[in-house]
Amino acid sequence: xxxxxxxxxxxxxxxxxxxxxxxxxxxxxxxxxxxxxxxxxxxxxxxxxxxxxxxxxxxxxxxxxxxxxxxxxxxxxxxxxxxxxxxxxxxxxxxxxxxxxxxxxxxxxxxxxxxxxxxxxxxxxxxxxxxxxxxxxxxxxxxxxxxxxxxxxxxxxxxxxxxxxxxxxxxxxxxxxxxxxxxxxxxxxxxxxxxxxxxxxxxxxxxxxxxxxxxxxxxxxxxxxxxxxxxxxxxxxxxxxxxxxxxxxxxxxxxxxxxxxxxxxxxxxxxxxxxxxxxxxxxxxxxxxxxxxxxxxxxxxxxxxxxxxxxxxxxxxxxxxxxxxxxxxxxxxxxxxxxxxxxxxxxxxxxxxxxxxxxxxxxxxxxxxxxxxxxxxxxxxxxxxxxxxxxxxxxxxxxxxxxxxxxxxxxxxxxxxxxxxxxxxxxxxxxxxxxxxxxxxxxxxxxxxxxxxxxxxxxxxxxxxxxxxxxxxxxxxxxxxxxxxxxxxxxxxxxxxxxxxxxxxxxxxxxxxxxxxxxxxxxxxxxxxxxxxxxxxx
Amino acid sequence: xxxxxxxxxxxxxxxxxxxxxxxxxxxxxxxxxxxxxxxxxxxxxxxxxxxxxxxxxxxxxxxxxxxxxxxxxxxxxxxxxxxxxxxxxxxxxxxxxxxxxxxxxxxxxxxxxxxxxxxxxxxxxxxxxxxxxxxxxxxxxxxxxxxxxxxxxxxxxxxxxxxxxxxxxxxxxxxxxxxxxxxxxxxxxxxxxxxxxxxxxxxxxxxxxxxxxxxxxxxxxxxxxxxxxxxxxxxxxx
Numbered sequence: 001x002x003x004x005x006x007x008x009x010x011x012x013x014x015x016x017x018x019x020x021x022x023x024x025x026x027x028x029x030x031x032x033x034x035x036x037x038x039x040x041x042x043x044x045x046x047x048x049x050x051x052x053x054x055x056x057x058x059x060x061x062x063x064x065x066x067x068x069x070x071x072x073x074x075x076x077x078x079x080x081x082x083x084x085x086x087x088x089x090x091x092x093x094x095x096x097x098x099x100x101x102x103x104x105x106x107x108x109x110x111x112x113x114x115x116x117x118x119x120x121x122x123x124x125x126x127x128x129x130x131x132x133x134x135x136x137x138x139x140x141x142x143x144x145x146x147x148x149x150x151x152x153x154x155x156x157x158x159x160x161x162x163x164x165x166x167x168x169x170x171x172x173x174x175x176x177x178x179x180x181x182x183x184x185x186x187x188x189x190x191x192x193x194x195x196x197x198x199x200x201x202x203x204x205x206x207x208x209x210x211x212x213x214x215x216x217x218x219x220x221x222x223x224x225x226x227x228x229x230x231x232x233x234x235x236x237x238x239x240x241x242x243x244x245x246x247x248x249x250x251x252x253x254x255x256x257x258x259x260x261x262x263x264x265x266x267x268x269x270x271x272x273x274x275x276x277x278x279x280x281x282x283x284x285x286x287x288x289x290x291x292x293x294x295x296x297x298x299x300x301x302x303x304x305x306x307x308x309x310x311x312x313x314x315x316x317x318x319x320x321x322x323x324x325x326x327x328x329x330x331x332x333x334x335x336x337x338x339x340x341x342x343x344x345x346x347x348x349x350x351x352x353x354x355x356x357x358x359x360x361x362x363x364x365x366x367x368x369x370x371x372x373x374x375x376x377x378x379x380x381x382x383x384x385x386x387x388x389x390x391x392x393x394x395x396x397x398x399x400x401x402x403x404x405x406x407x408x409x410x411x412x413x414x415x416x417x418x419x420x421x422x423x424x425x426x427x428x429x430x431x432x433x434x435x436x437x438x439x440x441x442x443x444x445x446x447x448x449x450x451x452x453x454x455x456x457x458x459x460x461x462x463x464x465x466x467x468x469x470x471x472x473x474x475x476x477x478x479x480x481x482x483x484x485x486x487x488x489x490x491x492x493x494x495x496x497x498x499x500x501x502x503x504x505x506x507x508x509x510x511x512x513x514x515x516x517x518x519x520x521x522x523x524x525x526x527x528x529x530x531x532x533x534x535x536x537x538x
Numbered sequence: 539x540x541x542x543x544x545x546x547x548x549x550x551x552x553x554x555x556x557x558x559x560x561x562x563x564x565x566x567x568x569x570x571x572x573x574x575x576x577x578x579x580x581x582x583x584x585x586x587x588x589x590x591x592x593x594x595x596x597x598x599x600x601x602x603x604x605x606x607x608x609x610x611x612x613x614x615x616x617x618x619x620x621x622x623x624x625x626x627x628x629x630x631x632x633x634x635x636x637x638x639x640x641x642x643x644x645x646x647x648x649x650x651x652x653x654x655x656x657x658x659x660x661x662x663x664x665x666x667x668x669x670x671x672x673x674x675x676x677x678x679x680x681x682x683x684x685x686x687x688x689x690x691x692x693x694x695x696x697x698x699x700x701x702x703x704x705x706x707x708x709x710x711x712x713x714x715x716x717x718x719x720x721x722x723x724x725x726x727x728x729x730x731x732x733x734x735x736x737x738x739x740x741x742x743x744x745x746x747x748x749x750x751x752x753x754x755x756x757x758x759x760x761x762x763x764x765x766x767x768x769x770x771x772x773x774x775x776x
Contacts, residue, residue: 059704059708062708084711085707085708085711087707087712287649288650288651288763289650292650292763320762320763321763322763322764325763459588459645463589463645
């Protein structure tokens, strides 16, 4: 019996060691879900696939999607692509979540990796693309692909890495952007400052504070208007995430451990509160679009996506305010403010493409071919030129057509609008300085929470609340509850990540069996002892 | 021993039941609205931005409910309010029919020219009073500074000329932007899809309009960098 228990314990020990390799186990699970690529694409059958796409309220982008579909259908007449358009990532996300429940997801959709992590909680919902990408026939640059598809090594490695979740690729990058600070240089100089080569937070706060000075009539001295928001930020989630990254402070780790609520965050929030109180800072959510304030001469530093560059500046091709409200000023496109200008850090963002699983593998292959087509030069270059986007393939970036486009900066205020090309160039020059946050189920909520901290502080200041350590502590609790971050935290801590992997279940069963055997053995031993005692007594 | 076991089992069951209920969100709608006198519209307009406000007003229309929030167009005899993303359960949203009286507590705010109440909570006022506003004809106020004094009200415009129609996404399914002309000037209007839906008469009618058509429209005097009414009805008159 003792030998049996020793053997059982050894088995349990080995199993336990195996189970400790969490990432290995995840990768194994993911590999099991890897798509089994058909040997041949069946061109004799017709396929109808749906593509949910996002545009930046930019009809040229809509045209590019439509042209891309028409061109693709020319290569594959048996695949019909139905386009559904969105102007908001959030709406696509909500619709996908709703459609997962009814098994009516699109075939291909534009999305963010954070969102994919949530889609993946549905069983086998999103296709792991590794096998498709590597397939000799239908993979990237595959021999049987009918169009000029990029090879895997022709995708910007940093952008492709961003689509990797748990050791597998669940998306292809489609376009990339970052944030830029669009600066009213005229006002900076009017206030007696000279723009540095790279912006620092200290410089932006200092100039912003000096811009809050008013004259006797209550007008701001710098613009002689009643409205002036010296520094306005569009995406406060990005603001917090980038400030923390620049400070090398916690946000979350790769396993999904939440580190957002830390002393550096508190320091950042207290600083924002101080500037907000002086009227030096506001946000899109509370005031309006940064471009509208910038173009009306009511803002000096406007941080927004490089993909919003066509709305920025006196000569912007897209404008949302009346012509008579637009003022003339010199605009400078700069990297976002930094704590350490020698080591600039900024976020990488932009749409990616994911493919949803379907029963018919041929339908999935048709979807994959279309997703891949979106990475061809024609689509990449045309779409990138609509905004301050960067093509995601080295093949497109290095093409003569694209280089010529960049070189023609300023030839007009539409295709060659200088602010847009400057914004693009900013990302091209800083690709290696970009980063993304860890993706896990709940990372989208954590991102919202990061932005909410700034929004809440900004609102509270304006509502006369005092912002101190006590306030921040309360805010952490409130935001954590609002976005159910404790749920994510406890899942991470307890390992409650959904259905138990089979190996773990075997391990638990083995441990239980072990305990039962030990119990039986001890009971038998006890009975033997009692019987012996009885024999002695009597 | 049996008694202890029974007690223990009961305790575990109670704890389990409590844990099961943990997933339900507590809605701010249930929160008690601050018990203070409601403001008149004049007092509301005089209040500082981002100050706390309480008003009693009547629902005229609302956008679609989502994620325990709803945007409501309200009006009283003395003025109108937009309640942006008011905290609201789905059950309560169904009760927000035109004429319903509600008491709202929130913060006065301004977004791109639109003065609204944000971060609001509400309760129903069951005193039997109801009010559905008639459309105020503000055609002659277009282009004047007086128009903003009627912000958020249910209003009508007569004899405007269609200059341009465009779908937000270049095809039906999302908002429709209309440019309508009057007295030589152009004004932006919007069919807000969350307000009207895509199957409504106004949505389908606007989709058939062509430049040069003369129309009468009704809607709420929303503001976005200038007047930008959210229209709810349209009639081709010529």
